[in-house]
Amino acid sequence: MGRAHQDVYVEWRGGTCRVKWWTGERLANGRKRFESKGGFTDEDEALAHGLAQRVDIGRGDHVSNRDGSTLMSDWLDYWLASLDHAHLTEKGYRSKVETHIRPYFKHVTVGAIDVIAYRAFRKHISGTVAPGTAKNIMMVLGMILDDAVPKLIKVSPVERNRKRGKYEKKTKERKKDVLPEVVERLALNAEIFFGYPGYVFVWTMATTGMRPAELYALTREYCYPAWPAEDPRADADETERHDEDLTRYGKGKGLMPAIRVERQVQHENGELRFFPPKYGSYRTLVVPPFLADMLEKLLASHDSKWVFPAKWGGSLGSVAFDYEYWRPIADGRDARIAGVDGARKSRAVIPEVPTFKGKRLYLLRHGHKAWLDEDGHSEFAVETRMGHEVRGMGGVYGSMTLAMERAIMKSLEKRHTALRKRLGGMGN
The missing domain is CATH 1.10.443.10 (Intergrase catalytic core)
Structure with missing residues (x-):
């Protein structure tokens, strides 16, 4: 066993070490439930990582390994079940989830959806549907990912009001005077x-x-x-x-x-x-x-x-x-x-x-x-x-x-x- 500090333990296995930290939870038998991360080659770095997890747990914004590995498909089921909107609004959200969001992220964990994955989906959907529809789909995905914070992800990858990327002028429907x-x-x-x-x-x-x-x-x-x-x-x-x-x-x-x-x-x-x-x-x-x-x-x-x-x-x-x-x-x-x-x-x-x-x-x-x-x-x-x-x-x-x-x-x-x-x- 390597170094230990405040319910954080570092142990070596072969040429690498892993760090274990107490999640603040206990198992059914009363013992503390730990999580871990391996692959470190530096003991100080491993310990620092474990201590950072303990700080996050104390602040209430820690994402456990178990929660972070939740499949997007499972989170979508939970999110849809929690909706409490007018009939047409809820119907629209469900349609966008089942037609576009679930198929794309079917085998992806929520924790794996970072800003790069978010941009990739935005590019995919922009080439699939009309601009107005794409905007609405991204709005729904944004709500889904925002609601996953902080339980499943620490920070939402949703980008808002960004100026980066290619500028695209919004197209407005042409109208004629209704005489x-x-x-x-x-x-x-x-x-x-x-x-x-x-x-x-x-x-x-x-x-x-x-x-x-x-x-x-x-x-x-x-x-x-x-x-x-x-x-x-x-x-x-x-x-x-x-x-x-x-x-x-x-x-x-x-x-x-x-x-x-x-x-x-x-x-x-x-x-x-x-x-x-x-x-x-x-x-x-x-x-x-x-x-x-x-x-x-x-x-x-x-x-x-x-x-x-x-x-x-x-x-x-x-x-x-x-x-x-x-x-x-x-x-x-x-x-x-x-x-x-x-x-x-x-x-x-x-x-x-x-x-x-x-x-x-x-x-x-x-x-x-x-x-x-x-x-x-x-x-x-x-x-x-x-x-x-x-x-x-x-x-x-x-x-x-x-x-x-x-x-x-x-x-x-x-x-x-x-x-x-x-x-x-x-x-x-």
Whole structure:
């Protein structure tokens, strides 16, 4: 046996020595549990290493050999089981872990993931997926590795706000102005594709900025003219808000037509279910008179519980809307389609909309914000309507006033009136 000091022991084996140190833990039989490291050729160096481990143990940031050898795959199981987030957030994290992170690090220990391994994965993923997806995957990996400190690794290898490496300018999605004429063409295309619900769906998104999943989830009781009189009032803590809504919104003299955003639809375990709106952004959206008339006409035309039923009558959330509905609406389609027997069958032509060809449905929501900004509405009114949290003192002291809501209604109605004059008719 070589040197010993403060529960640290150095012993020689052949031409090298190893150091043993007490972990601060005891075995079931009461004896101290030691860990060790070998391969030293200098006794002083070995002792210094052991003493450093004891200092780390005293500070509480020591990583034991046992913990450091934990497989990344095992840590991912533990990390996923600890998640407590909204359904869509957790679903997104799990997808990134199972699709990208676990396969890459499957046989690697957490302790082996240093800054070089982190960079190698970042380079790998950057060449595999789109830049935005890669950024999100690296964000999730960063959380996983940060949470491994100090139990499994002493310091996280995640690099943040670094200037080293090749500069890459962020690419921004190109957008074109969403003119009312463009919205009308999209609405007419949607009407060709799935009837009057399609026409009103497009105008509702363009003039409320609702997220697609919120529109898919909209049911009669939360839509004008039923809301707020038919509100189920599921939350007893919202009594004051409900009572005020009845004096502010609805159908009647002095009341403003409005939609209440209370939920969105998403799939969970293969079943379409209601969830709170994104970021818990419950909100009331006043609608311009022309849209109020459309909504009333639409709900009188069908008996579905969904305000915007799919072609088969169910929720639009049950269909692959972006592919099955939106692409023909935005990109157009020709007049014929192959039948089961190979014969060509006729169908209505849908003209393409150049502004939105190949573009996302979500840009209608972006267009709504641009309209509000152009019309000079306050940042608080705009961000609140979009379902965003208003940060800083503006969020603390600001509120959506009656005057703000009436101004929004007026400016949206003015846009539509000008459109109808330019088109030379009243339309739908």
